[in-house]
Amino acid sequence: MSETEKFCGSFSVRVTKDTLVFSAAHFITFAGGICERLHGHNWRVEAWIAGELDENRYVFDFIALRDGLQQLIAELDHSVLLPDRHPQISVLQSDDGREITARFEDRRWVFPTADCRVLPLANTTAEEIARWMTLELIQRLKLKSNAGLAEIRISVEENFGQWADYRIFL
Secondary structure (H helix, E strand, O other): OOOHHHOOOOEEEEEEEEEEEEEEEEOOEEOOOEEOOOEEEEEEEEEEEEEOOOOOOOOOOHHHHHHHHHHHHHHHOOEEEEEOOOOOEEEEEOOOOOEEEEEEOOEEEEEEHHHEEEEOOOOOOHHHHHHHHHHHHHHHOOHHHOOOEEEEEEEEEEEOOEEEEEEEEO
């Protein structure tokens, strides 16, 4: 056995690019009935996948991973992010489909439907957005059917130096 064969290692790929950024507005609530003001961020996204090398000698295709992330980012870019699973925030579309109204206690926001992205989240925190992006990417890129993959992590930066991660073992 050679010296290098004595080590146990693993492979992973990571994609982070200046183009993996989206601008979006949101507000979040805190325990005790506290609700932030509507505000926006330039959110940055990074993906990391670990697993075995395939027949091409790579874990996962960088381009497919980048393009999958870019598609998700395009869906969120320049929009208002609203949760549809929050116990105290109601998000309703108008009868004519042109407006979305969000309500929290005595506060009310009305937005054009085209400017909103209603997500299956309990709150529009960076943590919840990272989880949604991870689950979407797994489904869209069919990552569970790739037997060699072991783990995926999506990281979302809400503000410079403030990251939230969501990780799943495949």
